[in-house]
Amino acid sequence: MNHSNFIRLSGWAFIIGAIAFLPGAIAMLSWEGQSTGSTPVTMQLAAFAVFWAPILLAVGMLGLRARYKIGGGVLLFGAALGGLLVIVGTLVQFLTPDYSVSEAYYGVWLGGVLVLNLCLSIFGVLALIQKPFPRWNWLPLVAGAWILLLPLLAGIIGSPSSPIIIAVLVLMTVAQIMLGYLLQADLSQEMATA
Numbered sequence: 001m002n003h004s005n006f007i008r009l010s011g012w013a014f015i016i017g018a019i020a021f022l023p024g025a026i027a028m029l030s031w032e033g034q035s036t037g038s039t040p041v042t043m044q045l046a047a048f049a050v051f052w053a054p055i056l057l058a059v060g061m062l063g064l065r066a067r068y069k070i071g072g073g074v075l076l077f078g079a080a081l082g083g084l085l086v087i088v089g090t091l092v093q094f095l096t097p098d099y100s101v102s103e104a105y106y107g108v109w110l111g112g113v114l115v116l117n118l119c120l121s122i123f124g125v126l127a128l129i130q131k132p133f134p135r136w137n138w139l140p141l142v143a144g145a146w147i148l149l150l151p152l153l154a155g156i157i158g159s160p161s162s163p164i165i166i167a168v169l170v171l172m173t174v175a176q177i178m179l180g181y182l183l184q185a186d187l188s189q190e191m192a193t194a
Contacts, residue, residue, distance in 0.1 A: 003066060007183060010063020014180030017056025022173040024049030026166060051090040054113050057176070058083035061120060063183055064140070068132040071123040078119020085112025113147065120144030136182055143175035 027046035058079040065075035089109025096105065124141025131137045146168050157164055 007063045007067045010060045010066070011180040011183035013056040013063070014060035014183065015177050017053045017060065018173045018176035018180070020049040020056070021053035022169060024053070025169055029165065051086075051093065051109060054086045054116055055083055057116050057120070058086070060176075060180060060183070061116065061123075064123065064179075067183060068127075070130050070132055071126045074119050074122045074126075078116050078122075082112045082114075082116035082119065085109065085115060087112075117144040117147045121148065133182060136178065139175055139179050139182065143172060143179050146172040146175075 024046040027042065028050055061075045061079040065072045065079070085108050089105045089107070089112060092105040093109060120140055121144035124138070124144055127133065127137045127140050133139070150165065150168060153165060153168060
């Protein structure tokens, strides 16, 4: 795969990962026993989407690293460490029948998600300073920082399924979709001018 095809694929990874993560996260946050009408199969599909979508975020971050020459080390570190933690946490969680071991590896998965989003947020700060995008230089910060604020918001609000938490997840998803679009559109525009 050549350089431009990988960057285009990574843009799609951002978009698909964000679209897969949002409904799964909303379903898991609103799940309170059987009261929501969700079936266990629906919950398993939601969990599958939520747990594997961050891998697509890691691929998108590698595309950002390949396309833009700022924050390369931060993006590589985040994609490698965060992606590895997500994969280990998810595989063990899905393969381990013991609830207590599975619960411990949920923390490994969550650590991977936090590393991915923290590194994307650091790249976002660098993008605000160095302005590598033709527009929307604030986008990586919005795409990564909100998930870091969710535990604080949930602690203040008290309910993880409140409309404010859902709105924050939607904002983060839209920002990741736009970042994937920007990654593709910027590459297409550069190829057209070349």
